[in-house]
Amino acid sequence: ALAKLPLAHALIQYLRDVALHVAVFDGVSGNPTGSQAMAGGAAARAHRADAIVGLGGGAALDIAKAVLVIAGHDGDVLEYAWDHPRVRPMDKELPYFVAVPTTAGTGSEVGRSAVVSDDATHVKKILFSPRLLARIVFADPVLTLDLPAPVTAATGMDALTHNIESYLSPAYHPLCDGIALEGVRIGARALARAVRNGHDIDARADMLMSSMMGAIAFQKDLGAVHSCAHALSTVADLHHGLANGVMIDHVMKFNLPAAAAKMAELAHVAGAPGADEGTVEARAAAFIGWLSALKRDIGIPATLSAVKGTRAVTGADVPALVAIAVADICHATNPRPVSAADFSALFAAAL
Secondary structure, eight states: OGGGSHHHHHHHHHHHHTTOOOOOOOOOOSSOBHHHHHHHHHHHHHHTOSEEEEEESHHHHHHHHHHHHHTTOOSOGGGGBTTOTTOOOOOSOOOEEEEEESSSSSOGGGOSEEEEEOTTTOOEEEEEOGGGSOSEEOOOGGGGTTOOHHHHHHHHHHHHHHHHHHHHOOSOOHHHHHHHHHHHHHHHHHHHHHHHOTTOHHHHHHHHHHHHHHHHHTTSOOOHHHHHHHHHHHHHOOOHHHHHHHHHHHHHHHHHHHHHHHHHHHHHHHTOTTTTSSOHHHHHHHHHHHHHHHHHHHTOOSSGGGOOSSOOOOGGGHHHHHHHHHHOSGGGGOSSOOOHHHHHHHHHHHO
C-alpha cells in the first residue's frame, strides 16, 4: 500500500532525477515472511541492485535486510537464521543499505537483525549480523504524520515494550539501561499525544526517537512480553506491537516480585500517578497501573478477546501459544523465570 502513496512516488522520482536506475519491490504485507524475502531477493538480483532502500514500517525494513542477504547469497533465507542447524554464513558482499522508517515502533532501522516468519509454521526466525546495519538512516518524523491512530498506538507500544523489557532484563549493561530509561521517559510523554493528534510533530519526533532508543537498548535483551507476542503472531497472526501492548501489563504483574525496584524507577520516569509515594512495591504497582491506563487511553485492548479485526484467540489456543512461548529465546532474560505453567497462566489471564 505504501508504494502507491505520494511519499513513495516522490522518493522514486527524486532517485530517478539524480540518474539512479530504480526498481520497486512492494510485496510486503503483515508480518514479514520467508516467501516475501525470497521474492524481494529475486527482484534485487533481476535488477542487479547495488543498493537497497528500505521504506516503511518494521516489516518492510526487516524484509529489506533479508533481501540484502538473498540478493547475493544462495539458498533459502531461513538458512541464514542464527538457530538454523546448518546456518549459512553471510560471507559475500551485501548491497548498500539505506533505511527510511515510516513508523515508530520496531526501531528496525537501527537494528542488526531481521525477523522473518517461516511460511509453513509461522514461527519467527532471526537473521543476525552487524553487516545488516543500515549505512544511513533517515528518521524524519514528517514521514509518520499520516500514520493512522490504531497503528500509531500499536507501534508505539512496541517501542515502549522494547525499552521497558530491556531495562528490566537482569543482564549487565548500564549503557543500555540509561538509553532504555530515557526511551521510556520520552515515549511516555509522547505516545498518547501522537495517537490523539497525528500531526503533532513534536510527539511524532519523540516517538521516533523512543523507537530507535528501544531498538538500541534491547541489544541488552528482552523478556517474556516478547515471547508471548511472538507466540501470538505465530498462532493468530496478531500484529507484533498490538500483541506486546495487550500482554505487557499482564506480564508486568507477573514480574513485579522480582523487579519491584526497577519498576518503581520506570514509574518515576514515566510520570505515573503515585510514582514517588509509598513503598517500592506500591511505586512498582503504580507503573503497572499507568500502563493499563495508557492502554485504555490509546485504544489498546485490555484482553486478547477484545482484539478486533484478527482471528479470535481462545482458550483452545493456549497449549500452542505456550509451546511457542517456551521455545522462544526472549524470556531467557526475563527478570523472573517463566515456566510452561506460568505462560499458561499469563495467556489465560490475558484472555
